[in-house]
Amino acid sequence: MDIVAPARGEDPTSALVATGREWWRNAVIYQIYPRSFADASGDGIGDLRGITARLPSLVELGVDAIWLSPFFVSPQRDAGYDVADYCDVDPLFGTLDDFDALEDAAHALGLKIIVDLVPNHTSSDHAWFRAALDAAEGSVERARYMFRDGTGEGGELPPNNWESVFGGPAWTRTTNTDGTPGQWYLHLFDSTQPDLDWENPWVRDQFRDILRFWLDRGVDGFRVDVAHGMIKEAGLPDYTAPADSGSMGGGAVGLEPEIGTHLDAPTPPYWAQDGVHEIYRDWRQVLDEYDGNRVMVAEAWVEPLSKLARWVRPDEMHQAFNFSYLETSWAGPAIRRVVDGSLDAFTSVGAPSTWVLSNHDVVRHATRLALTADNPQGHGIGPKSPGQPIPELGLRRARAASALMLALPGSAYLYQGEELGLPEVIDLPDRSREDPTWFRTNGERYGRDGCRVPIPWEADAASYGFSTSGKSWLPQPADWAPVSRDAQLGVTGSTLELYRLALALRHEHDLGFGAIEWLPGYGENVVAFRNGSVTVIANTSDVPVELPVGRVLLSSADLHGSALAPDQTVWMRS
Numbered sequence: 356m357d358i359v360a361p362a363r364g365e366d367p368t369s370a371l372v373a374t375g376r377e378w379w380r381n382a383v384i385y386q387i388y389p390r391s392f393a394d395a396s397g398d399g400i401g402d403l404r405g406i407t408a409r410l411p412s413l414v415e416l417g418v419d420a421i422w423l424s425p426f427f428v429s430p431q432r433d434a435g436y437d438v439a440d441y442c443d444v445d446p447l448f449g450t451l452d453d454f455d456a457l458e459d460a461a462h463a464l465g466l467k468i469i470v471d472l473v474p475n476h477t478s479s480d481h482a483w484f485r486a487a488l489d490a491a492e493g494s495v496e497r498a499r500y501m502f503r504d505g506t507g508e509g510g511e512l513p514p515n516n517w518e519s520v521f522g523g524p525a526w527t528r529t530t531n532t533d534g535t536p537g538q539w540y541l542h543l544f545d546s547t548q549p550d551l552d553w554e555n556p557w558v559r560d561q562f563r564d565i566l567r568f569w570l571d572r573g574v575d576g577f578r579v580d581v582a583h584g585m586i587k588e589a590g591l592p593d594y595t596a597p598a599d600s601g602s603m604g605g606g607a608v609g610l611e612p613e614i615g616t617h618l619d620a621p622t623p624p625y626w627a628q629d630g631v632h633e634i635y636r637d638w639r640q641v642l643d644e645y646d647g648n649r650v651m652v653a654e655a656w657v658e659p660l661s662k663l664a665r666w667v668r669p670d671e672m673h674q675a676f677n678f679s680y681l682e683t684s685w686a687g688p689a690i691r692r693v694v695d696g697s698l699d700a701f702t703s704v705g706a707p708s709t710w711v712l713s714n715h716d717v718v719r720h721a722t723r724l725a726l727t728a729d730n731p732q733g734h735g736i737g738p739k740s741p742g743q744p745i746p747e748l749g750l751r752r753a754r755a756a757s758a759l760m761l762a763l764p765g766s767a768y769l770y771q772g773e774e775l776g777l778p779e780v781i782d783l784p785d786r787s788r789e790d791p792t793w794f795r796t797n798g799e800r801y802g803r804d805g806c807r808v809p810i811p812w813e814a815d816a817a818s819y820g821f822s823t824s825g826k827s828w829l830p831q832p833a834d835w836a837p838v839s840r841d842a843q844l845g846v847t848g849s850t851l852e853l854y855r856l857a858l859a860l861r862h863e864h865d866l867g868f869g870a871i872e873w874l875p876g877y878g879e880n881v882v883a884f885r886n887g888s889v890t891v892i893a894n895t896s897d898v899p900v901e902l903p904v905g906r907v908l909l910s911s912a913d914l915h916g917s918a919l920a921p922d923q924t925v926w927m928r929s
């Protein structure tokens with residue numbers, strides 16, 4: 356175990372930061388979006404038994420852990436991020452026994468398993484919210500949520516001007532049991548996702564129990580949804596977000612040159628309030644009661660990185676998704692800046708940096724990296740969006756970007772299907788769309804369905820082997836046979852083989868526990884660094900770059916002689 360530099364700043368809890376080789380510090384964690392991974396029941400929606408059956412393919416890929424997006428009881432108004440029972444499995448996905456079987460199988464294969472915890476809001480179908488609606492104003496049941504009187508003469512206006520992340524107002528008015536209009540409740544997301552009041556100790560008690568329920572079942576950790584949103588500023592003051600601030604509270608994707616573009620904007624009264632940290636300190640104590648290095652990872656859209664680092668101080672969470680990295684454009688100076696900024700910020704509190712390029716909320720990076728117009732996070736892309744990508748360019752850049760990412764020290768997150776090079780599905784029929792964003796904006800924002808299309812396993816099977824019945828809850832593109840897993844496995848040069856090689860080499864050279872040293876002399880649009888025994892060179896410029904003499908371990912595209920073409924990354928033996 357090493358003792359590293361104390362955290363910069365005032366926080367006494369991080370005066371001495373101990374770091375070791377715990378599994379999560381260098382882990383490659385694969386995100387499974389259960390409804391789109393593998394369907395064993397044949398209803399066209401993926402499920403837990405489908406996941407269990409496909410786990411060996413993830414071992415073959417070479418990942419260390421899986422993170423499962425929500426599979427809990429839910430009316431699925433926001434694809435399971437609207438939980439009606441935190442301690443049971445939705446019949447759509449199976450049963451608790453199916454979960455136990457999945458967990459046992461994962462552990463037997465050496466995979467850690469992280470589940471999603473959604474504490475900012477429940478579903479409006481949750482028994483707590485139903486009881487709150489039935490109870491009187493000022494009751495203990497209502498005090499679990501954010502009920503407020505309206506403004507205006509008859510309370511007909513919402514309590515403040517906050518907008519839902521998915522579009523439209525963040526408040527919905529209730530109807531009293533006698534049919535008269537009642538109080539309003541806050542929902543930062545859909546109206547079916549009422550926000551809990553985390554100032555209420557009763558709410559805190561419930562979630563400690565929920566953590567224990569899953570820890571007792573043996574999970575290795577939690578991905579914490581909206582980990583920047585649970586505490587709201589006292590008095591709930593009005594707030595108007597800057598025009599380009601992105602849905603989840605992040606910045607615009609893809610084209611911005613700086614990290615933390617919104618640094619001058621005031622902190623919204625519903626994001627990144629100091630009070631959230633007390634909650635995570637409390638949870639950390641719960642996790643620390645268990646053996647086996649259980650972890651929490653924050654989904655916190657917080658900038659700048661130095662502020663995000665507060666979520667991963669030694670007595671809080673273990674990791675936070677690095678959305679600043681995800682939002683960085685494919686440009687050498689921006690990449691170097693965000694890598695340096697990430698390593699500085701996270702190292703200062705003894706946490707590993709994380710790296711991520713895709714997830715179920717953003718345009719897949721095989722498309723995003725070739726967009727030519729601004730596309731705020733959460734808006735998605737559809738047939739009428741400006742800045743349509745050239746697919747070949749997107750894939751080429753995605754492969755180069757993934758190769759670069761997987762050579763960085765720390766922990767990396769992969770989103771199911773990126774190892775196949777899957778693009779965003781841009782031309783989904785409108786009638787198939789399910790994201791509440793689409794409905795709440797009357798189709799103005801396409802939303803996130805395009806990155807959630809069920810993934811292709813077998814080129815020649817119905818629904819590409821996704822479902823035993825050939826059904827698929829979102830239509831899959833007709834041209835996905837060549838990107839199906841079985842069409843790529845063992846095929847030199849395929850995206851799947853690129854990922855498998857990168858993960859094997861990353862492991863062999865211990866890159867996750869390494870450190871980077873920038874290499875000078877390549878020009879500002881070339882990202883060149885050494886991580887231990889591996890030299891990585893990524894060309895974000897539009898001209899070829901001469902490679903040094905040496906053995907090439909991996910290349911994101913065919914190499915022609917000693918020239919590294921634009922949008923290409925190589926790993927070489929240092």
Ligand code: NOJ
Pocket residue numbers: 433436437473544580581654715716
């Ligand atoms: C973030 C999740 O990743 C997203 O899918 C969800 O819609 C919101 N949080 C609300 O829970």
